[in-house]
Amino acid sequence: MTGKWHKPLNEIKDAIAEAAAALSDTNPGVIVFNCTANSMEGGLAGEARVREVIQEASGCPAITAGQAITEALKLFQLKKLVLISPYVAATNQHEIRFLSEAGFDVIHDLGLGLRGGAQYINVTPQRWKEIALENVRPEADGYLLSCTNTTMIEAIEELEQSLKKPVVTSNQAVLWASLRRLNIAQPIPGLGRLFRTAS
Structure with a gap:
């Protein structure tokens, strides 16, 4: 998220929670916060807080790009x-x-x-x-x-x-981590060693 959309977590957490709650209607196996810079900006504690906001709002497992x-x-x-x-x-x-x-x-x-x-x-x-x-x-x-x-x-x-x-x-890491959480393990051609390595 860049430009006017780049805001600290305390300013976007309500929007994150609302989006996560809406997604929970589909009962997803995992919800991804797919922005690297924003998920890393607050350090490890900030990254964990993003997941916490999503999980509390949705009742679903969450991961971030970070x-x-x-x-x-x-x-x-x-x-x-x-x-x-x-x-x-x-x-x-x-x-x-x-x-x-x-x-x-x-x-x-x-x-x-x-x-x-x-x-x-x-x-x-x-x-x-x-x-x-x-x-x-x-x-x-x-x-x-x-x-x-x-x-x-x-x-x-x-x-x-x-x-x-x-x-x-x-994106490679997010796809890999998401599939792991869904217990899907299979090589995907073109995506490097990460998809050829036992996890």
Whole structure:
């Protein structure tokens, strides 16, 4: 959520609760708060609060993009990360703080400085691949491409082949974490090591 839609949790929690309550009418197996930056902005406690708001309003299990990403990174036992995003520097910094609190060391980061979702989604998978390869750090043991409003997920397979290291993206991690909670375990071609790794 960007621009006028980017607000702290205390200003949007009522809207989150209302949306979650409406979704509960379908009795979903899981409800996802699918915004990486917003779910990480308040640190681990803030991320947990987002899930709590959803669960209290809906009675359904909830996950956030931030939680899904940390679970994926921990599956690979990654510690030293390169973080790449479409965000401005301040947003990258609060994601770095969240990741540090969760036990990860971001050794290098790049934010493209784009100003909103319409710009984020216009970056092609090929361009994300090029950007990642321009920011290789040999000491990194994994790469995180952050933001759900992007085409990054389409670049994973080729990137992992080039980097020879795990690549986690926001949408890939959310899909994987959601399927785990629904007890659906099957490889999905094109989505990288995460979907080929036993969980």
